[in-house]
Amino acid sequence: MSHFSRNLGHSPTLRRRIHHRVSMLRRCLLRVLHRILICSGRKSNNATYSILPAALPSPPQPAGSSGDLAREEVEVAMPAMFQTHDLDSDLVSLKISLLGDCQIGKTSFLVKYVGDEKEQLGNQMEGPNQMHKTLVVRGARISYCIWEVQGDGKSEYQIPMACKDSVAILIMFDLTSRCTLNSVLGWYKGARKWNQTAIPVLIGTKFDEFIQLPIDLQWTIASEARAYAKALNATLFFSSATYNINVNKVFKFITAKLFDLPWTVERNLTVGEPIIDF
Numbered sequence: 072m073s074h075f076s077r078n079l080g081h082s083p084t085l086r087r088r089i090h091h092r093v094s095m096l097r098r099c100l101l102r103v104l105h106r107i108l109i110c111s112g113r114k115s116n117n118a119t120y121s122i123l124p125a126a127l128p129s130p131p132q133p134a135g136s137s138g139d140l141a142r143e144e145v146e147v148a149m150p151a152m153f154q155t156h157d158l159d160s161d162l163v164s165l166k167i168s169l170l171g172d173c174q175i176g177k178t179s180f181l182v183k184y185v186g187d188e189k190e191q192l193g194n195q196m197e198g199p200n201q202m203h204k205t206l207v208v209r210g211a212r213i214s215y216c217i218w219e220v221q222g223d224g225k226s227e228y229q230i231p232m233a234c235k236d237s238v239a240i241l242i243m244f245d246l247t248s249r250c251t252l253n254s255v256l257g258w259y260k261g262a263r264k265w266n267q268t269a270i271p272v273l274i275g276t277k278f279d280e281f282i283q284l285p286i287d288l289q290w291t292i293a294s295e296a297r298a299y300a301k302a303l304n305a306t307l308f309f310s311s312a313t314y315n316i317n318v319n320k321v322f323k324f325i326t327a328k329l330f331d332l333p334w335t336v337e338r339n340l341t342v343g344e345p346i347i348d349f
Contacts, residue, residue, distance in 0.1 A: 162205070164214045167325070168233045168269070170258040171243030172251045173222035176276035179312040180243070181217055184322060199233045208326060215322065227261075234262045239270040239325045244296075246281035246309060252295060259303050270328050271305035272321060278311040278345050290342045297340075297348050306349040316345050324349075 171177055178200065185204045200219040205212060218233035234240060240262045244251040255273060262269075275281070275296055281289065293309075300307035306324060310317040320336060327334040339347045 162212045162214055164216060165329070166237045167215050167217045167239045167241065168237040168262065168266075169217055169219045169241045169243065170230070170233070170262060171220075171222055172245070172254050175222070175243055175245040175248070175251050176312055177219050177222070177243055180274070180276060180310065180318060181219060183312040183315055183318050185217070199229045204322070206326065208330065208332070211330075213326070230261045231265050234265040234269070237266055237269045238329060239272060240266065241272045241274055241321070242303070242305070243274045243276055246275040246277050246292060246296075247284065249292060249295070252292065252299065255299055255303070259305075270325060271303050272325065273300045273303060273305040273307045274321060275307070275309045275346075276312065278309045278316055279313050281309070282343060286343065293342050293346055296346070300348060306347075308347055309345040311345070317347065320347070 169177055169181065181200075181202050185202045199221070202217050202219070203214060204217070205214045207213075218237070220229045220233045240259075242255050242258050242262070244255050246252075252275075259271065273296070281292070284292075296307055296309075299305075308317045308321050308324075310321065312318060324334060324336070326332065336347060338349065339345065
């Protein structure tokens with residue numbers, strides 16, 4: 072036994088092989104458990120994602136890596152029509168809701184994040200628009216299905232469909248239109264009727280146009296937005312889909328909160344800059 076231990080201690084290759092086999096055995100056991108649950112008629116719930124990262128090994132990082140989520144995340148855009156979540160036991164599918172008034176840039180924001188504009192926009196159907204993004208985070212494959220509620224008269228019956236079982240609720244407003252900011256409280260109350268646990272995020276869009284406003288008006292809108300975010304207990308982001316400002320950071324923040332990953336982005340409360348407040 073001591074001879075074997077010495078060999079193991081001096082053989083990184085052997086250690087990696089053993090670690091790999093243990094990881095494969097874990098995955099097989101998870102697949103078997105998943106099949107048993109399906110056969111028994113029980114539906115797996117979103118609680119699965121809370122244990123998945125711990126069950127899979129972290130990939131080796133290059134020397135000097137800080138371990139930040141931005142370096143650990145690999146993003147792969149997938150057309151919604153090719154999603155086969157029910158057939159892939161290795162893929163954890165999570166739902167995100169996106170709410171807000173009309174003409175504030177919700178769809179542009181999503182297209183900037185998920186990519187493949189022609190494929191995704193061609194998948195619109197009656198009801199909330201849905202777009203998908205698949206990530207690989209610490210060896211786990213995660214698919215975000217983002218439900219965008221139309222901001223017109225149809226939103227009343229779309230909110231329950233979009234918000235039930237969501238892990239995060241994104242509420243958007245146009246930074247250049249204060250009336251859309253005043254609407255966020257109504258959107259929040261409507262969402263909370265159907266979901267009490269999702270992570271709330273408040274997002275101001277069109278930051279590139281917002282910075283063209285007089286500085287005193289910028290200060291007023293920023294102060295009101297921060298007050299709303301505090302009232303909703305939500306994290307606040309100022310964003311621009313046109314210049315890709317804070318678009319990816321919103322979803323990296325959500326991923327970090329869901330899986331308890333490092334979040335190193337600092338608050339930015341400087342008027343005239345894209346604010347992040349949490």
